[in-house]
Amino acid sequence: MGRPRWLSKEEKRAWNAFITAHALLFQRLDQQLKRDMGLSHLQYEILARLSDTPDRELRMSELADAVQNSKSGLTYQIGQLEQVGLVRRRNCRNDVRAVYACLTDEGMAQLERAAPGHVAMVRELFIDAMTPDQLRALADGLGEANRRMRESAAESAGASGLEAR
Amino acid sequence: MGRPRWLSKEEKRAWNAFITAHALLFQRLDQQLKRDMGLSHLQYEILARLSDTPDRELRMSELADAVQNSKSGLTYQIGQLEQVGLVRRRNCRNDVRAVYACLTDEGMAQLERAAPGHVAMVRELFIDAMTPDQLRALADGLGEANRRMRESAAESAGASGLEAR
DNA sequence: TGTGGATAGTTCAAATTTTAATTCAAGATG
DNA sequence: CATCTTGAATTAAAATTTGAACTATCCACA
Numbered sequence: 001m002g003r004p005r006w007l008s009k010e011e012k013r014a015w016n017a018f019i020t021a022h023a024l025l026f027q028r029l030d031q032q033l034k035r036d037m038g039l040s041h042l043q044y045e046i047l048a049r050l051s052d053t054p055d056r057e058l059r060m061s062e063l064a065d066a067v068q069n070s071k072s073g074l075t076y077q078i079g080q081l082e083q084v085g086l087v088r089r090r091n092c093r094n095d096v097r098a099v100y101a102c103l104t105d106e107g108m109a110q111l112e113r114a115a116p117g118h119v120a121m122v123r124e125l126f127i128d129a130m131t132p133d134q135l136r137a138l139a140d141g142l143g144e145a146n147r148r149m150r151e152s153a154a155e156s157a158g159a160s161g162l163e164a165r
Numbered sequence: 166m167g168r169p170r171w172l173s174k175e176e177k178r179a180w181n182a183f184i185t186a187h188a189l190l191f192q193r194l195d196q197q198l199k200r201d202m203g204l205s206h207l208q209y210e211i212l213a214r215l216s217d218t219p220d221r222e223l224r225m226s227e228l229a230d231a232v233q234n235s236k237s238g239l240t241y242q243i244g245q246l247e248q249v250g251l252v253r254r255r256n257c258r259n260d261v262r263a264v265y266a267c268l269t270d271e272g273m274a275q276l277e278r279a280a281p282g283h284v285a286m287v288r289e290l291f292i293d294a295m296t297p298d299q300l301r302a303l304a305d306g307l308g309e310a311n312r313r314m315r316e317s318a319a320e321s322a323g324a325s326g327l328e329a330r
Numbered sequence: 331t332g333t334g335g336a337t338a339g340t341t342c343a344a345a346t347t348t349t350a351a352t353t354c355a356a357g358a359t360g
Numbered sequence: 361c362a363t364c365t366t367g368a369a370t371t372a373a374a375a376t377t378t379g380a381a382c383t384a385t386c387c388a389c390a
Contacts, residue, residue: 006284007284007292010301010304011288014303014304015291015292017303018187018303018307020233020307020311021183022183022187024233024310024311024314024315027233028314042376059338060338060339060340061337061339068188068192069377070377072339072341072342072379073376073377074339075339075340075341076375080375080376095337095385095386096384096386097339097384097386098337098338098385099338119171122180123170123172125310125314126179126180126183126310127172129306129307129309130309130310131306132175133302134303134305134306137302138179138183138299138302138303138306138307141294141295141299141302141303142183142185142294143178145290146182146186146189149189149190149193153189205346224368225369225370226367226368226369235347236368237349237350237371238346238348240371241346241347242346245345260355260356260367261354261355262354262356262367262369263367263368264370
């Protein structure tokens with residue numbers, strides 16, 4: 001491992017833009033979802049993931065994985081969503097340990113009310129600010145970064161037997 | 166306002182890559198900083214911003230702004246950093262209300278120890294996964310998005326007299 | 331079989347973040 | 361000057377997130 005190279009001007013510009021964009025974007029998106037729908041972005045994501053599924057349900061672990069959240073964090077959020085009737089828990093018949101989180105009709109309805117405004121805002125703030133070329137380059141570049149991170153995570157998990165998150 | 170347009174496949178791909186990249190990246194970066202240096206990424210950012218300044222100090226508000234954090238959140242974090250001696254508070258002579266957060270020598274030293282590993286990881290996970298073209302496109306595109314968001318935030322603040330955050 | 335090691339999910343306490351007041355002082359208004 | 365509004369920072373309370381136990385299966389295989 002050689003002497004660490006600092007970031008060049010251009011590299012720093014990209015990294016900064018990335019961090020700032022995320023902060024600014026989620027400041028707005030979170031706030032809008034909360035104000036209009038009483039949902040945090042995480043809750044929205046949970047509902048959205050569930051709705052994308054054939055039976056509108058997922059196991060806790062899968063869901064935690066899908067929304068990139070810790071298991072205990074998900075337990076908490078599902079608890080919240082259950083209290084307000086947007087999600088319901090169901091036990092699995094084959095595996096007593098497993099629990100499914102299921103989107104209720106009410107939850108689906110709420111998601112459908114929330115989605116248009118949310119999507120409009122994503123479009124306005126993110127999509128429309130970039131050219132199609134830039135959008136593609138971003139998807140390709142970050143996609144590759146994601147692939148690498150997933151791969152190296154899988155490796156080290158396999159090597160050490162550790163299971164973080 | 167017309168019927169809301171859903172995201173196209175390509176748009177969704179970009180948006181997804183963006184969200185996922187941030188989550189994956191910060192999972193790693195946070196963990197590495199915490200493990201190796203006992204710092205959260207926010208704390209690292211605070212130290213870094215302070216170090217970038219001529220006198221290694223900034224007013225609480227400016228700093229909060231710079232690291233995109235709420236004022237009360239910053240109060241908390243500066244409290245933590247102060248306890249471990251990386252930062253020190255100082256009152257302003259002109260304005261009794263104002264407080265400066267100052268990087269201590271110890272803080273600077275800690276930052277200098279932390280930076281190489283952090284930068285190396287940013288490079289490995291983010292920079293090196295993309296081509297220079299992709300990096301430039303990302304910086305340009307997200308830069309434009311940021312410009313717009315800042316502008317529209319400034320507008321609505323001016324118009325309504327509101328001061329969020 | 332029955333044991334040891336993964337898995338699934340929850341629980342609890344501690345750390346952090348958020349949100350809504352609160353405290354003081356500066357600046358403007360009249 | 362008296363008052364009113366704004367600005368800077370903190371405090372207090374509530375909500376959320378983290379991380380380490382803990383409980384209870386499931387599974388492979390000796």
